[in-house]
Amino acid sequence: MKITIKQTDGAEAQVVVTYGELTPEVEKVIDFLKGHSTTLTGKCDDETVRFNARDILYIETVDDRTFAYTESKIIKLSHSLAALTELLDDISFIRCSKSMILNIDKIERLKSLPSNRIDATMKGGEHILISRTYASELRNRLKKGGVGRE
Amino acid sequence: MNKKKTSLWERYLTKEIGIEFKACLYFFAILFIYCVYKLTQGSFTADILHMAEMILLCYIICYVQVYLLGNFDESESFGAKEAGGIFICTAVYTGFSLLFDWFERSVAWTAGFAAYIILVYICIFLIYKVKRRIDDKVLNEELEMFQSRPGKEEDTEAEP
Numbered sequence: 001m002k003i004t005i006k007q008t009d010g011a012e013a014q015v016v017v018t019y020g021e022l023t024p025e026v027e028k029v030i031d032f033l034k035g036h037s038t039t040l041t042g043k044c045d046d047e048t049v050r051f052n053a054r055d056i057l058y059i060e061t062v063d064d065r066t067f068a069y070t071e072s073k074i075i076k077l078s079h080s081l082a083a084l085t086e087l088l089d090d091i092s093f094i095r096c097s098k099s100m101i102l103n104i105d106k107i108e109r110l111k112s113l114p115s116n117r118i119d120a121t122m123k124g125g126e127h128i129l130i131s132r133t134y135a136s137e138l139r140n141r142l143k144k145g146g147v148g149r150e
Numbered sequence: 151m152n153k154k155k156t157s158l159w160e161r162y163l164t165k166e167i168g169i170e171f172k173a174c175l176y177f178f179a180i181l182f183i184y185c186v187y188k189l190t191q192g193s194f195t196a197d198i199l200h201m202a203e204m205i206l207l208c209y210i211i212c213y214v215q216v217y218l219l220g221n222f223d224e225s226e227s228f229g230a231k232e233a234g235g236i237f238i239c240t241a242v243y244t245g246f247s248l249l250f251d252w253f254e255r256s257v258a259w260t261a262g263f264a265a266y267i268i269l270v271y272i273c274i275f276l277i278y279k280v281k282r283r284i285d286d287k288v289l290n291e292e293l294e295m296f297q298s299r300p301g302k303e304e305d306t307e308a309e310p
Contacts, residue, residue: 110293112285114224114278133161142292145299 001025038087042068042075049075053093057122059084059101071124094138096120096130104141169216172223173209179270180204180243183263187253203250211239223271224278236271243267 015033019026038053055070059081066077066084079087084101096102102120111119118130118138130138181196181204188196215221215235222235244264253259 104293105297107293107297110286110289112282112289114221114226114282118289132164139289139292142289142296145292145295 001029040068040075040077040079040087042077044073044075049073051075053088054103054105056103057106057124057126058096058103058128059088061099069124069126091141094134094141096128096134096138100128102128102130104138165216169212170209172215173205173212175274176208176212176270177205180208180267183266184252187259191254200250200252203246204252207243207246211242215239223274225275228275232275236268239271240264240267 017026017030017033039050040053040056041048041050043049051068051070051073057069057071059066059068059077061067061081066079066081068075068077077084081099081101085095088101092103092105094102094104106123107120108123108125109121111121113119113129116132116135118135120128120130122128181201184200184204185196188194215223219235219238220231222232225232241264244260244267247253247263248255248260253263
């Protein structure tokens with residue numbers, strides 16, 4: 001793969017990917033540039049499905065089984081929540097309780113609750129309660145406006 | 151994701167600081183009416199023992215409020231539970247004001263004190279409500295900024 005790096009004074013930083021065929025290598029570069037395009041595999045209605053992590057609203061562990069909730073599907077994952085926490089070590093995913101990971105990009109609205117808790121209304125209309133422990137982490141993440149993390 | 155977990159000690163400390171802050175808030179409210187009473191009686195001195203009783207009582211009642219009465223003064227809405235909490239705590243404060251002789255057992259002042267405590271609770275409930283409303287606004291502004299951050303998927307243009 002040919003790599004061209006060009007520095008122009010005063011120009012806005014921009015990355016252009018030119019390819020003839022979308023090879024896995026090119027796909028990987030695009031995925032990296034897009035920021036959060038981890039692909040996951042799980043089971044939905046006894047069928048194996050591949051989906052992009054960015055489509056996830058939230059991930060929940062129920063009775064030691066992990067489920068990813070998108071706007072239209074509930075997908076059973078084989079990963080543990082701890083493994084997903086590592087895998088989705090991404091700026092838009094955040095732990096919101098002991099058994100749940102939330103995609104900040106899929107939050108429609110936030111509501112401040114008593115005792116420093118936060119109620120997140122997801123794009124699908126579901127309400128997720130973010131406990132006090134994790135609410136402060138969410139506040140920090142939002143304050144930084146998605147620029148870098150601790 | 152942040153791997154730093156809040157320890158049990160830190161969680162306890164956060165709650166404890168919250169209770170102490172609340173206790174100070176109520177103590178100053180009670181101290182104010184006590185000072186007004188003293189001034190109306192022509193006295194410019196406040197009894198240290200009374201003040202110690204007030205702060206200790208506020209601290210205990212705030213503990214009860216947080217752990218037994220569901221922190222009713224910070225509730226989302228005002229209902230029977232909140233009204234019950236206000237009634238119980240006001241009754242306790244009023245009872246102890248008589249027991250500790252804060253208003254020299256004056257019926258008028260004790261009744262006024264009870265009404266004042268109810269007013270304080272309603273004001274604090276409203277203050278927390280306004281605070282949360284402002285917090286909502288800030289949170290949603292920050293969420294909007296976060297979601298429109300540069301480098302996000304939506305910023306990517308794909309040419310055929």
